[in-house]
Amino acid sequence: MNQNKYNFGSWICIPIIAYLSYMINYLLDGFFQKNQDILMNGMKLFEQHLDQIMEHPFGVSSYYNERSFPAILIGSMIFLVVDILSFLCRKTMMIGKEYGTAQWGNVSEMRKRLSDKNEEANILFTQDFSLMTDKRCGLNRNIVVLGGSGSGKTFRFVGPNLMQANMSFVVTDPKGDTVRDYTNVLVEEGYQIKILNVINPEQSDGYNPFAYIEKDDDVLKLISNIIDNTTPKGAQKGDPFWEKSESLFMQAVFFYVLYEAERQYLPKNFHTFLMIISEAKVMEEEGAKSPLDYRFQALDDNHIAKRTYHKFMSGAGDTLRSVIISVHSRLFPFESPGIQKIFEKDEMDLYALGEGKMVNGVRDQKTKTAMFIVIPDDDKSFNFVPGMLYTQMFQILYASARKYNNHLPIPVQCYFDEFKNISMPSNYLDIEATCRSRNIGVVPIFQDKSQIKALYKDSAGTLLANCDTLLFLGGTDPEVKKFISESLGKQTIWKKSSSVTRGKSGSSSQSEDRMGRELMTPDEVGRMDNKECIVMIRGEYPIKGKKLDATKHKRAKQSGLFGKPYFHRKFQSIQWKDVSEIRKNEIVLTYEMIMELLETGKHVFPSEEWIQKAEQLGEEQQKQQEKERKREWKARLPEDFEDLSLVEILAKTQFQKTYMDVIVKAVEAEIPEKIVKSYIWDAMDEEEIERQIKIQRILQVSDQS
Known part of the structure; x- marks a missing residue:
């Protein structure tokens, strides 16, 4: 423990010491008289002066003599020397704090300092505590959430904060429940809604990675992310030569698509990338060339795609063949029709997250965007898609921030539920450490601490340190319970002991002592009420409070929790050619009708009028789609x-x-x-x-x- 600082407050005693020195000098004046009996006259004058002082204690001026000033000086110096020596010899003492100073925070006092008076401008944590979203509190918006299954990570935290509608949001949504329950609120508040849905691509907006490649370095980062996301977790690292060779091959084709696709009247998307990759062959005949060779041969010698391709082709034939096969194997998931549909064109508009929507060619810097990434919680086959999106999203957000003095005009908050299932950018920890200045906050959500260790191993502590706030929603994992208990700290408590000795000379005794005790033991952490949570904020005492309830939010009535769920999909034209397959008297329900049936509990059947309207709408939609198809065709x-x-x-x-x-x-x-x-x-x-x-x-x- 650090040594106590010197307390200058003791110097307030110096005037008193000076007064006492002055009086003592006057009392002893008789002992300093010359040519007299010092003892007799000294005692006599001492008694006389003492009587005078007792009668007139403040008659200071009449007690002055030539030794008064030296007496005051000597007395004060003696006091200072003694005070300083006592400090230097003093042992560090913290009475009542010997074993720790942990305690629960005063919520009302913390709200005055850390919460905005406008409740809508806050991030909600408990029913009686929220944290302001701007820099006034001196904290970043990075929040690590720990909560076991069923602890309410979405319903008790993410959902209520989405209904605050105070920032642009990026939300990982396992199963799609968050989209269904909370998007209607954001639509009512004027948000742009963007959804990447790898569970049901037909209900997804398009995402074209080529739309966000602004410089050559972006290609390298994207390919690195593709390799990371398509490498099985836990796979043993082999010779890095093979991954580097795959990367070099894909770089060459990426650069070709980036700079040459449109000149060849090809769409600049992943479909073209895969098509060109498929042209790669290692020819058996000497001097023979593959279709891909001819493509690159037509390029200028200084073209980055050609230079990269030549580096790749400098390898031996069998090696190149193995690399090409490996790349085809790695990219096989991209061949899925649903995934190709997502990659066909871009509708995500990542720039809108921090800059707002485009109005007359200029970003309005005020329209907020909510982007949901819907992933399955039981299948990671296509999780490379959100991994690519997150990599480019942070690149775009940082690039956008540079346009506005490194501070986005619209704050962006990212809620990464099921963080362990997402392949984040390789530099995620750096992003966590620097995103605050860009007006970005990240919220990694885990079930237990072991998930953090599995992802970041020795750097797990860095992830936690980059987050100024920790929200614990409950859990039974022993490691988490121990971690929370240790993070809360120890308090100093009084311990009373008593003993009784029986027998002829029986006696009893009692004693009191101090001891340290955890604010909450691991056992108490595990038995915490499921309606309670713990909030730990950097530089503050922890808070224990009631969890949020999404249904109690003032905008809950607008949400899918009470009203109609949100569905994000394009209207599919009705295939009336299938009507002939319907049996006589068979009842047909559309998807919309089924959802209406589930919501109201009423039996709803298609009327003739409804069918006519649906058919007309389907025909109009079909005409519009055909018109759009022809426009895109002619553009090629x-x-x-x-x-x-x-x-x-x-x-x-x-x-x-x-x-x-x-x-x-x-x-x-x-x-x-x-x-x-x-x-x-x-x-x-x-x-x-x-x-x-x-x-x-x-x-x-x-x-x-």
Whole structure:
């Protein structure tokens, strides 16, 4: 324990010491008279002066003599020397604090310092304590949450804070319950809603990683994240050569798609990336080239994609073949139709999180965004998708902050539920340490402390240290109970002991002593009421309070907890061709009707009027989708389409093999080139072109006859 500081407060006694020295000098004046009997006259004058002082204790001026000032000086110096020596010899003492000073915090006093008077501007923790979201409290918004299964991590913490609607939110949502229950509130508050749904991609917004690559370094970070996310957890690290070779190969193709796809009238997305990867072959014949070789050969020698590809191809043939096979194996999950649908185009607009929506070409810096990442809690097959998203999201947020003096105009709070199942950026701990200045807060949520150790091993303490607040919602894990007990600290308590000695000379005694005791023992932590939680804030005494209840929030009536659940999906046109398969008198319920049935408990059946409206809406939606498809198709075609020959068009445009085959078949059917070009321009699909070929052949036969 540190030594006590010197207390200058004792110097307040110096005037008293000076007064006493002055009086003592006057009392002893007789003993300093010369040419007299010092003892007799001294005692006589001592008695006289004592009587005078007793009668007039404050008659100071009449007691002055030539020795008064030296007496005052000597007396004061003696006092100071004694005081300082006593301090230097004194042992460190903390009466009543010998074993610890832990205690529960005074909530009302802490609210005055740490809570905003406007309750909507706070982060909620307990029913009677909340923390302001800005820098006035001197704390970051990083919160580590520990809570076992069923402790209420969503219902008792994440949900109520989403309904505060005071920041942009990024929320990991296992199973999709958070989206369902709380999104309606955010919609009512004017939020933009973005959802990445790997459970049901049909209900997901699109996410195209290529839309957020701003510099070459971003490609390296994204590929590193892909490799991390597609490497099985717990897999033994082999020779780093293979991963580095895979990375080099993917870098070359990424750079090609990034800089050349649009010039080749190809969409700049993962579908193109996978298509080009599939062209990679190691040719057996000497001098033979693969389709991918020809692609890179056409590039300028200084092109970063070509330079990277040449580095990769400098390896031996068998080695390259192994690397290519390994890359195909690694990227196999990307071949899923649902995942490819997500990667087709970008609708996430990551810039909106910290800068607001785009209005007339400028970010409005006020419209908040809520982005939900829906993942399964029982299958990690596609968790590489949110891993890629989080990597790019933090890159974009930091880049956006640099536009505004390193401070985002809209605060962003990230709630990472089931943190252990998310592959975060490799530099996540650095992000945690620096995000406060960018107006970003992160909330990693764990079931127990062992999950943190499993992810970060020796750096687990760093993750906790980067979070100024810890919320414990309860749990039974022994390590967590011990950790919470130790974090709360020890208090000093009085211990009373008594003893009795029996017999002829019996006696009894009692004694009191002090001892240390944990504020809560591990056993008490484990038996904590399920309605209570503990909040520990840096620099403050801990708080023990009642957990939040999402249904008691003032906006709860707008949520799916009471009202209609939120569903995020695009309306799928009704496939009326399937109506013929419906049996007679069979009742048909749409998805909307089923949810209405579940909500109200009433039996709802489709009326004729409803079916007509749904059919009309489906037809309109189908027309709109067809219009959008044709627009995207024409965007792929060369700008000088009309001036080019059919051969030139086919050479400049990357069509699928099946489409190329049907075009060749049309030419072989002697359909005029102008008409074949019109097929392409009108975005006819293979089936329609086949039909046109049949019609043309019928007409040819008719003309011959």
